[in-house]
Amino acid sequence: LAKTTQPISMDSYEGQEVNITCSHNNIATNDYITWYQQFPSQGPRFIIQGYKTKVTNEVASLFIPADRKSSTLSLPRVSLSDTAVYYCLVGRTGANNLFFGTGTRLTVIP
Amino acid sequence: EAGVAQSPRYKIIEKRQSVAFWCNPISGHATLYWYQQILGQGPKLLIQFQNNGVVDDSQLPKDRFSAERLKGVDSTLKIQPAKLEDSAVYLCASSLDRGSSPLHFGNGTRLTVT
Numbered sequence: 001l002a003k004t005t006q007p008i009s010m011d012s013y014e015g016q017e018v019n020i021t022c023s024h025n026n027i028a029t030n031d032y033i034t035w036y037q038q039f040p041s042q043g044p045r046f047i048i049q050g051y052k053t054k055v056t057n058e059v060a061s062l063f064i065p066a067d068r069k070s071s072t073l074s075l076p077r078v079s080l081s082d083t084a085v086y087y088c089l090v091g092r093t094g095a096n097n098l099f100f101g102t103g104t105r106l107t108v109i110p
Numbered sequence: 111e112a113g114v115a116q117s118p119r120y121k122i123i124e125k126r127q128s129v130a131f132w133c134n135p136i137s138g139h140a141t142l143y144w145y146q147q148i149l150g151q152g153p154k155l156l157i158q159f160q161n162n163g164v165v166d167d168s169q170l171p172k173d174r175f176s177a178e179r180l181k182g183v184d185s186t187l188k189i190q191p192a193k194l195e196d197s198a199v200y201l202c203a204s205s206l207d208r209g210s211s212p213l214h215f216g217n218g219t220r221l222t223v224t
Contacts, residue, residue, distance in 0.1 A: 032210055043114070043201045043215025044153065087152055094141050094208025096166055100152030 004088045009105040018075045020104050022088030025069050028097075033064060033071045036087045038103070044087060048073070075106075083108045112136065114216035116202050122222045128190035131219045135183070135204030141165075142179055143213065144187045145201040153201055159185065160208065189221075197223045 005023040012018045024033070032051055036044035048055055050062040050071070061074040075082055085105050091098035115134040123129050135142050141160050145153035156175065157167040161182040170177070174193070179185040189196055199218040205211040 034212060036213070041220075042217050043203070044213070046212035046214070049210065049212060092209050093205045093211050093213060094158060094160070094165065096168070098155075100145075100154070102150075102152050 003099075004090055004101050006086075006088050006101065006104045008102065009107070011107045011109055012078055013109050014079055015077050018078050018082075018106060020073045020075075020086055020088075020106070021070055022073070022090075023070045024088070024090040027068050027090050030092065031090050031097075032092060033062065033068075034089045034093075035060070035062065035073045036089065036100075038085045038087065044100075047086075078106075078108045080108050080110060082106065114202055114204055114214055116200075116216035116219055118219055119217070120220045120222075122224065123192055125194055125223050126191040128188065129192055129221060130186050130188045131200050131202075131221075133185045133187070133202030133216060135185070135202070136214055139204035139206055139214070140182070141205045141208055141211075142185050143203040143205075144177055144185070145203060145215075147199045147201055147218070149198070156187070165208075192221075192223045194223050197221055 034049040035047045037047050038044040048060050048062045055062045063072045085103040087100050087103040117132050143158050144156045147153040156170045157177045158165045159179040162179045177187045199220050201218040203213040203215045
């Protein structure tokens with residue numbers, strides 16, 4: 001099983017860059033790394049996905065080192081609306097090794 | 111594109127009663143999932159369909175939970191009889207296929223069992 005470990009919570013001030021790291025020592029060769037964001041009373045929302053190196057979209061960047069045993073979600077210049085729970089998933093969609101952990105609760109402070 | 115639709119949004123029932131949740135996935139998405147999310151925890155997969163066939167129901171409490179996906183589109187999840195510990199948010203998700211396609215979630219049904 002590709003178990004993941006991420007911090008339970010993080011606080012950040014508005015306008016700062018936030019980096020959330022996820023450890024996944026047992027990642028398999030064909031596993032993807034996918035991050036989701038969840039606001040209260042909503043379902044998780046896809047943020048970004050990567051396999052290796054760096055991926056960037058309009059919302060975030062994902063950094064994956066060569067050994068792929070960890071990954072870092074980077075949120076540039078966070079705002080209050082980025083307060084949410086962020087989940088790191090490792091695996092392939094539809095596979096029985098794809099689990100949501102407890103996620104990282106990010107609180108953005110004014 | 112329209113997102114994943116779920117209803118009802120909220121449901122309150124007494125223990126031992128039955129309840130059903132409905133999900134309409136994104137058009138064209140072959141794979142549909144039902145998750146249970148207990149307060150403070152991440153979503154837990156209950157069952158996964160590929161078109162109208164069950165791919166994985168290993169985490170579904172089959173003595174009380176059932177699900178179906180007729181014609182490979184809409185799906186219903188039923189609980190009968192409900193227990194207090196079934197109080198949770200039930201999330202439906204769909205994906206274009208299995209592999210690298212991301213999950214698209216609905217906003218869920220919040221079930222309270224009293």
